[in-house]
Amino acid sequence: MKRSLKKIGINTMIICLGLSMVLALSGIGMGGSLKLRLEPNVIIIGATYNGASIKVTGEVPQGSEAVIYVTGHRRDTEFKKKGKALGLLWMNIGTVVFHDVPNLYLLFTSDQANIKSLPIGFEALKKEISITPEPEDKDFLFREFLKLKTKEGLYSINKGALEYGKSINGTKPFTCNVTLPSKLVPGNYEVHLAAINSGKVIASAKEILKAEEKGLPNLVASLAFQHSTTYGVLATVIAIIAGLIMGIIFKGGKGGH
């Protein structure tokens, strides 16, 4: 009886230990005090959309640092690789496919946060993205890929963009202004919060940010994709009419010609 009780105790201990490890690995172990809010959580892409700013607020456990990163949906992307032809002329010398490329990757931290060795940031992304055909120079290609994405404003690391408030009851509140680029396609984006401590992610949370097309952009996009031939004909007819109108206006103004 005593032995079996002891056995149950050991089993319970193992289960508890296992559970706590699973919880810790899944990032919600110490996340009881983790809070994440987006204001607003829907971005309207209307006719005059030129980038947007959202206010991200929340709380992380005292003693940890908050890291915010926004990612878009992933898909394979084809690129032309440039190289020298005939040893003289710069040309596109081949195609490479980057797999599972997020269409947006924006990271925001405070001045103090150190994201090296974390599964977050460009270094981590390099490990997540595979390239075919397998290149000898993955580091070089990834660097060029980052240059392209950064130039477009779709990828960025923003240090010092996150500020903390006064810690209360073992939690540390933060505020972060996330600026979204003007080159944003409609869809769902994930806003992640990671609480980091001693080079490890100790807790994480996620919220969905929606980007929706409304008004004229929505009308044009749906027409272009759902009724493409009508759209093409309409586009040429309107262009011809506009050309004729301009011609007539000018005739009125410059009758001498």
Add this chain to the structure above:
Amino acid sequence: MWHLYLPIAGSSVNVLLIFAMGGFVGLLSGIFGVGGGFLMTPLLIMVGIPPTVAAASDSNQIVGASTSGTLAHYRLGNVDFKMGILLLIGGVAGGTVGVQIIKVLRELGNADFLIKITYVLMLGFVGIYMFIESLQAMRKKEAKETAPKGESRYAKLVKKLPWQTYFEKSGVELSILMPLILGIFVGILAAIMGVGGGFIMVPVMVYLLRMPMHVVVGTSLFQILFTCVNVTIMQAHTNHTVDFILALILLLGSTLGAQFGAMISKKLKGDQLKILLASIVLIVMVKMLLSLLLTPHIMLAYKGGH
């Protein structure tokens, strides 16, 4: 404040900048009778429009600009419809052949290399030839030589061809085979190079069809109008790359520019027009050559552009 979101390009642009770009290219289009695709597409890519969307939306705006330009030139009596339609028929046939050629080239690999080299050589040849010829003509204008030396053998050959007909507007007598064959030739080149072909068509009309420069400009615009209607509908249908909002802003600028262009064109002499067009063609050629020789800033580019 002056920004507008383009749903197909998936990006926001400054309306005034796009309008100004349209105006500038429209002006050139009105003066020289070229569609301006070889200038506008690189400009749009520079402001962040994806290459495929830039090329397709540009052909949409050329529809409007060439309508306006054709109308202006028609009023000035500068459109040879008979010649234009024959060139157009040849151009469509040549374009179809060209698309097949480019398909084969892509399968063989290194098509990009051939396209760019063709571009640089064509631009260089056309630009230098026009430049030198117009310069000589301007110098000799007082001598009034009626029989150019190169005409004899070429003219004899042209006169031997069957179905000779008189083109009233252009004031030339030619076989209808001439515009048809030359149209096919330009169509093939244009399809390979991925452009409307205006800058090849204009020298072809001037030097091979011996049409007067002012009629060349109007007729070229008339022909470009139809080519671009076809390209716009095809692109919208198969690739969904026509951004109508972008095209409309460009269009407002370019139709305005094209009207001014037609007026300037009327005031300039034929040789002055040729020498100006030759200079622009040469500038584009040098820019393209530099892009081939200088190390690029980024060694990757999205697939789908030229």
